[in-house]
Amino acid sequence: MALPENGDAEENGFGFKKYILKQLSDFGDAMQFTGKIILSYFPFFVKPPFEINEFLKQCYMLGNKTLGLVLVTGLIMGMVLTLQSRPVLAEFGAESWLPSMVSLSFLREIGPVITALICAGRIGSGIGAEVSSMKVTEQIEAMEVSATNPFRFIVMSRVIACSLMVPLLVIFSDIAGLVGAYIGVNIYNSMSFPLFFVKSFAGVDFMDLFPAILKSFFFGLAIGIVGCYQGYNAGKGTESVGAAANAAFVISSLVVFFIDLIAVQIVTLIHLFI
């Protein structure tokens, strides 16, 4: 294999530097976009023009259309978790702890994270594809010419809807997961629903539920921001629609895990002080 000429090496070095600068510049743009969204979050509800119709439409589109998928996944995950955990607990004679263990795992971690990942795939990529196709077909520019602020109309309505709908979907997923766990428990044993309910919530307190719902809000916010950023900054060709959808899913999934990691650390610290 021929060694690179000096010129090639210099060119490669220059290309790498250019790549790093481009990545830093993109990261800066993404942070600026995120900052703009955070600063516009509360003014969206109090400062005209109010885009309430678009916001409600997005809530319906994002929430209602993802609900079925979230319920089915939650139900299956609840059953699987119960069936997988039962033999281990049975070995130690702690089978009666099964509802409590499953509900705690589901409410604290599995429900929010699984729902957020489904939303990253269903909602995040959907937003990325929709907004990028609006950009490719000049709809965003057309909106600007019509004296409409496209950032407020397109981005803010979707991001806010996403940040409010994901926690709601997590609640539904938790309920479905617990129903799944109840079914799972009753496959090998017999337990009444009231007893299952009491046992499930015996070990659950406010500090298990509140952080989970709060982090779901941030999951939703991140999914909305990443989807809109990818769409809003898509290239001009039609291939950029697919690329934006794909990037929205991959990046928002990663961001969900990062937020989860940070949330776990914060909650652990809080538990230490309470």
Add this chain to the structure above:
Amino acid sequence: MEKNTNEIVIEVKGLKKSFGNADILKGVDFQVRRKENLVIIGKSGSGKSVTIKCIVGLITPDAGEIEVLGKSMVGVSHNQLNETRKSIGFLFQSAALYDSMTVRENLEFPLRRMDKKISGSEIDKRVKETLDNVSLSDAIDKYPSELSGGMKKRAGLARTLVMRPEIMLYDEPTTGLDSITSNEISRLILDLKERYNTTSIIITHDIPCAKITADRVIILNKGNISAEGSFDELSNSDDQLTKSFFHI
């Protein structure tokens, strides 16, 4: 009252715009008078679309001045820009209809946003009347995906005309259409100029469209205006570059 047709409604002075290392516009100057149809012809990448996007404030120029109806479009606030935009209609190359809305909703969208005081019945009347003027009344409740290319252009045209603009900017209005439909759209542009007394800038590659619609033609080449005159003057020009646009 009939407005003065000598009045300059669009004035562009020393317009410059670069993207990265590419100088797209290198100091473009022109004026458009009231009720005039100015056609801008040029090769792809010569800066035609950039010029009209600068005029409407979608792209900020690097240097130069743009005045529309006596108001500057450069270095002004967003509110001032929006105020002037109320007098400008922009037909995008792809018609840019909102996919999630019906034709009726597409027309209502700018009306409701630009005129807060307009009543529901007035909106309904304006929408139906405008669609009738572009022969698209039957498609009022259809979605853009249900329309043909020519119908989309008509709907896009109706969406801009519903605001009763004084100025129309057309970005390649006949691109992607067959010759018969292109001819229909070109005739429609001319017809609407008479009906709504609009002043227009039409960006096109389509020479038959330029022939039908132009009062005056500008040829944009490598970021500068290389020729200017009536369609007949330019089509009979001895200049090789000018000739190349008209004699295929």
